[in-house]
Amino acid sequence: MASGISNSTGDNRAAALAQTAQQLMRERRLDEAAAAWQSVLALVPDHPQALLHLGQHHLFRRQRDQALAFLQRAEAADPRNPVVPLNIAFVHRAAGEADKEMAALTRSLALDPYFFPALLAKAMLLERGGERRRAAQVFKDVLTIAPPREQLTPELSQALDHARKAVDDNAAELDAHLSQALEPVRARHDGNAFERFDECRDIMLGRAKAHTHQPTLLLVPRLPAIPFYDNADFPWLAKLEAATETIREELIALAREDGQGFAPYVDHPEGSPLNQWAPLNRSMKWNASFLWKDGERIEAHCHRCPKTAALLDGTPMAEIPGYAPTAFFSVLQPRTEIPPHTGVTNARLIVHLPLIVPGNCRFRVGNVTREWRQGEAWVFDDTIEHAAYNDSDEIRIILIFDIWNPLLSAAEREMICGLLSATRRYYGELPAASF
Structure with missing residues (x-):
């Protein structure tokens, strides 16, 4: 009975300390917040939030070894949180360990395939590694799931601008590549109308929207969506x-x-x-x-x-x-x-x-x-x-x-x-x- 009361009291104290730490973080009093999180860990050694925030704190201080130790403990304590492996990826990025960074990002995206920061980090990693075409494909997914601009920090907003440019540049390169590859085919069929095919290519390249039937009352299925008939x-x-x-x-x-x-x-x-x-x-x-x-x-x-x-x-x-x-x-x-x-x-x-x-x-x-x-x-x-x-x-x-x-x-x-x-x-x- 006494042991149960003691554990309950410790949990309550840890919860109160965690609230204090969060408030200190909001006030940007980061060293004091870290001390409060350490106090939380003294009461609850596997407290997921404390481990995560202490890992982030040491990462911010460029103390990679300490950061990685806390974050690995956080991942063990909270294996379903995609934020933790994302931060582990940041540690490996700081150390120049690209393979380990990709492994951590893969774990994060396995938990949440639509996790915007992890997807953005993956695209940037691919780009840094010289895989511009693969990076452009991932940047395209980033643009699809990105939150509204007003919800983003200036840094993330700038990253989205970079993503858009990467996607556009890749589309232009792909367009030139396709034009060269298809020119012999087009020449063999000189005189044929390629309006439909050209629109198909523009849609694939993201330069045009795919338009389909959108009736407000009655849709008859299996009819072709032809803009202008012959x-x-x-x-x-x-x-x-x-x-x-x-x-x-x-x-x-x-x-x-x-x-x-x-x-x-x-x-x-x-x-x-x-x-x-x-x-x-x-x-x-x-x-x-x-x-x-x-x-x-x-x-x-x-x-x-x-x-x-x-x-x-x-x-x-x-x-x-x-x-x-x-x-x-x-x-x-x-x-x-x-x-x-x-x-x-x-x-x-x-x-x-x-x-x-x-x-x-x-x-x-x-x-x-x-x-x-x-x-x-x-x-x-x-x-x-x-x-x-x-x-x-x-x-x-x-x-x-x-x-x-x-x-x-x-x-x-x-x-x-x-x-x-x-x-x-x-x-x-x-x-x-x-x-």
Whole structure:
């Protein structure tokens, strides 16, 4: 009984002394803190924190042998703490013992593969040893898991800058190496389009982001994520392009006769999260006049634009009751940007026909950026991140409408109609504005 009471009292005293030591460390009174940790060890010889901090203290004092002795005891007392072998690695670094440093870092990362300081130390060790390419690969992992800059010390922030430069330099060297290696292959296939392959290489080198489907409502699996489709897949596009001037004339007449028919495209109700849409919400900077909206034909506008309406009827517009088709004249004011966003479903694709384009008007889908040119239509997948830019001093107007994804079978289209319509009924005929 007396022995138990004595042990409990010793533990309490050790805990109190440990708190004192930690406070002294926060106050940067390091020698006094070390003395307090020594007092802790006198009561609890295998106290993990005391052993670790005393090892760090001796390392700071460049007393490598004493530091290593304390840290080895700490590792035995607390074998699951990755901080301990990291500090052992620092001792071996100070002694110039690269193999032992790597062994200690390996133990640390075995305990926590995402331990940022150990991963950074490993990359730096590889670099010091002349293994720049291996170091760059580890530096890339360091950048992936690094905490936010504001949480880092100036020294660690500087180390991250070095890591970024090492990764970029290696990517440039690898790019040059790959260009040289692939040049004979490219030459053998002269005349072939390598746009997709070149994007693949840029993604591998970290120069481009891998863009995939990110629909906000419905993802149809097993469909390819193609930013811009080949116009040859849509023979009816030629007829649409040939009618550009006719459609343009009807647009101008509509705007002259019914300017009130144009309204902000982004119109979120009060209390809705706006995120990137805040600058455009209820703004005429991006406005539209609809011929079809959420599956409903806007008769007044179609009556004023009969030739445009007839041309749309001749396209494979998506037909989903309560959701599609949607067709509209899209007006983007000068010096206006539509921020990156994604559409609702890859069951459909989107068609653009430029009608009034002043120049300096760009459209990005994934990693592909194109300039709008009057009368030149394209088809794209809007579930891939996309953004629009009118960098000119004049308005840009295009015709936009949705069509079925041609890779869907007739049966799949019917099932998708049923799925979305039934979902809408389940929620009480909610409006389809989000579509």
